[in-house]
Amino acid sequence: MTPRHLVPAAAGVGLFRLPAHADTARDISRDVLAADDGWAAYGTGTTAGAGADDAHVYTVTDRTGLVRALDGGSDTPEIIRIAGTIDADTDDSGRRLDCADYATDGYRLKDHLAAYDPRTRGSARPSGPQEEARQASAARQAERVRFTVGSHTTIVGLGRAVLKGASLQVRNADDVIVRNLGLRDAYAMLIGNSDTATGDRGRLRGTLHHDQFESVVQADLVKSWNGGAPHASGTLWGFPRTKSGGSCPVDLPALHNACDSGSERDLTADVGRTPVLHGGIDSAAPADRAVARGAGAGRIR
Structure with missing residues (x-):
């Protein structure tokens, strides 16, 4: 699927x-x-x-x-x-159905794109009537x-x-x-x-x-x-082989912990139990x- x-x-x-x-x-x-x-x-x-x-x-x-x-x-x-x-x-x-079928009063795709074109509006988050109308249409x-x-x-x-x-x-x-x-x-x-x-x-x-x-x-x-x-069958995974023929193993828990330091808790190799439902x-x-x-x-x- x-x-x-x-x-x-x-x-x-x-x-x-x-x-x-x-x-x-x-x-x-x-x-x-x-x-x-x-x-x-x-x-x-x-x-x-x-x-x-x-x-x-x-x-x-x-x-x-x-x-x-x-x-x-x-x-x-x-x-x-x-x-x-x-x-x-x-x-x-x-x-x-298409966008026009869901459009609420005041919302038009071309008008929305023009109103929030980053070339003229910058990087600020969209807000205002056109964005509110888009959200209503999306709903x-x-x-x-x-x-x-x-x-x-x-x-x-x-x-x-x-x-x-x-x-x-x-x-x-x-x-x-x-x-x-x-x-x-x-x-x-x-x-x-x-x-x-x-x-x-x-x-x-x-x-x-x-x-x-x-x-x-x-x-x-x-x-x-x-x-x-989570249950893992191993902690080392390999990236695709390099041009020289070797592979680049990576420690996934360590990589996760380094990249997601603000998470609730770090991953460890020991999950604290032995999985049985598999x-x-x-x-x-x-x-x-x-x-x-x-x-x-x-x-x-």
Whole structure:
């Protein structure tokens, strides 16, 4: 999958892909997370919509169908199967929307660009009527493309399904699975808030593996993981080989601590516990091959 803007901010969120040799005859929408498969397996684990009755199993092909299936973030166990490409940035008839459709009174893109041209205005942050109008227009678009995902929900792509221009919001929800789905044309995948958001502690329990991230605009995939301890299979990583044939190993914890001296705490090689919620941990090269071979919508076999 290629997530760009997925916002899980809750416990028990599983984003995963089963091995490529999985049986194609089974219904992948009712798969559950394995008992030892990362933080989303903690406690009661992650089963999402596996127990949904037939009345709460949906196949959707457009934005309207997706909104209806999500039901405003209902906590009723459900399975949502996405077929084809769904563009969130469309009206109820399926017409693609643009800046003009979201423009509030007084906002025009060309006027905004002219008003805040750094060649005439300098580097000061935009402020004033045009910027306020732009923010109002952006809020209108966000309302259109933002979808609330409730607890006990499985969202699964059929074949090479794509959800385009959407923001999946998993907030104050538990037990969610998103898989076999391409997510495109948004901003980033964010887990949590800032490092000072202590309300996240104990809530951000998620599992991600065999996913591929491309052209992520924002730097952080994980904004905050308060109360969690990362597990690493080693502390030395290698940069690409140099022209002379050698490699340049780097101590990641030391590099992090040197570059982020204002963080809440430094990283150390000892996380203070022995991680148990995981299977085998691949080193970088095998992981790269596995992702290239099997990641992405429609790749489950």
